[in-house]
Amino acid sequence: MTSFFGRTPLSGPVGLIINPIAGTDLRRLTSTAAFMDNNMKVRLARSVVGGMVGVGIKEFAVMPDYLGIYRSLIDSLSSTGIEISPLDMEAEGKPEDTRVAVRELKKLGSPLIVSFGGDGTVRIIAEESGDTPILPISTGTNNTIPYFTEGTVAGLAAGYFLKGLVEPDRALVRAKKLVIEVNGKEEGIGLVEVSMTNYPFKGAAMIDVSRVLDSVISIANPGGIGVSSVGGMITSLGMSSRSALRIVFGGSKKVRAVVFPGVVKEVGIERFELVPVGAEIELMRGQYIEADGERLFHVAENDRVTVEVSKDGPFLIDVPSILNEVTSRGIALL
Template identity: 35%
Template sequence: MSTVGIIANPAAGKDIRRLVAHGRVVSNQEKANILRRVFAGVVSTGAERILVMPDHSGLARPASSDVEGQINIEYVDMAVADHQGASTNAARAMKEQGADCIVTLGGDGTNRVVAKGAGEVPLVPISTGTNNVFPANTEGTLAGISAGALATGVLTVEEACRRSKRIDIFVDGERRDDALVDAAVSTQMFVGARAVWDTKTLHSMFLTRAEPASIGLSSIGSRIMPIAIDDENGLYIRFNGRKGKNATTVRAPIAPGMVSDVEIKDWKIMEPGKKIDIDLQPGTIALDGEREVELLPNQKVHAVMNSDGPWVVDVPTTMTLLSTR
């Protein structure tokens, strides 16, 4: 049964960067409106089923009403989503129930946790978060059409998708977590409010992507060497906590409405599979903009870039291919 999964994060676009920067607030009403367009796009392709992650806000209810009787709509049998692990669980359940493609509404952080459960199932990420490097500002209707084209087999993964990379974090030899865009090592000792916005606390950073038109910590890397989603290598950067004689200064938009001068001590190309040690203790590691891993004394921590990240549907390419079919 051709199936499209829907994972909409009701908490995306509402973190502390609305206070310390000028991040936009994406209301639940707007997310519901986006889903109405996504559902319409999916139905137009003849896909047979939509699988939805349940959430307290009921984001998919208006969309479900719009297409009632036109497609089979099911909610994943799970606790209502109220924490980031729920998105991982929902993606895993969708994969097990035969989802051919998953549409996500959120930012880099949302897609990071979805990718943990999605495996090889392609993602169509729609930007509704704060840092939106991984997800694009895709019109919901086009996202739905693209997802439906994958689900119905009109297009293959090889035709319509691009393979993303990821940064794997290892603690004492065991893989602890990963990032899809950036893993930033911070001198801040506690997870706290999670979001990172003060570049003076940055010790080092690992990047899978560094695109000049992006916003967030990865934009720092784009001022050194632009790196696209499917470029082979990544980027490793060391920062100066204070201005030094050998520092290179770059100016980058590190959060919405926040442009900062950042002192870079050193940088190098990050090759797939090559281990790079993290020599800061104590501290934290922010994964795709949010502090997740605490660095404790006597731990051995390193990062590795992996080329086998999630498949991402290229919506412009997909729509171009569909116009010729």
């Protein structure tokens, strides 16, 4: 990290990736999850940008999207003197848009990518981001990683880091990642959890926890929702902890957990165990792989699916740590 990050200000446009469908999927029909409309996303993005502008960050690049959220954001900032432009890419309304956007931002030398979405959005960014830090802002449903916070505060914290005023070891946390392999070939990653389910059909969102058969959980958060919450009611594991939690579901033991906003269920557990970083776990047979609250792909009956617990996940902006450092060192005193 020392060779990549320095105390001198980092240059290049800050990347803004606003997931157009985050906070709008069908889980709003089966739970009390909040709806995040386009105007709310624009206002939140403006707040994050405003926080960074407050410490002198004025260059931004935003991912185009098929709903035109990016145009509304650019128009709303047109008279502020901020340099903000769309990335040179075509938006198709697919997850691949995010991957393409991250690649374009890396070509531009972006020092930071701001994710507006849920855990799934951060996961897709992390597939391509490498060592480029991510500031995850919540606009989605599963929000174990993204901050549910006032955008200006998060932007201000990120700005202090970009200006070189807070060292990387105080400003960033490196998350674990869960590497999914099918028959020895890498097929994707998870950041919060990876699960085998018995869903028989394709779908974007994982809905019913009772269909989860086997999970490896990187972040077990008792204050979260979904599979992470189930794990968190057994033990608490943070982003940078040196262990993951494996749970085999369906037994007589019960765990009461928040599976969606407004929905608490007693979930059957057969067994669980802590597994160290570096371990590889073979999941039991099933039909669909799910990661971070979303179904990813179908697997055949005889496919061998393994999950490796890796310490080399994405670098994430640690907003509370940065602000504590700013206060303790008097950086904000002018």
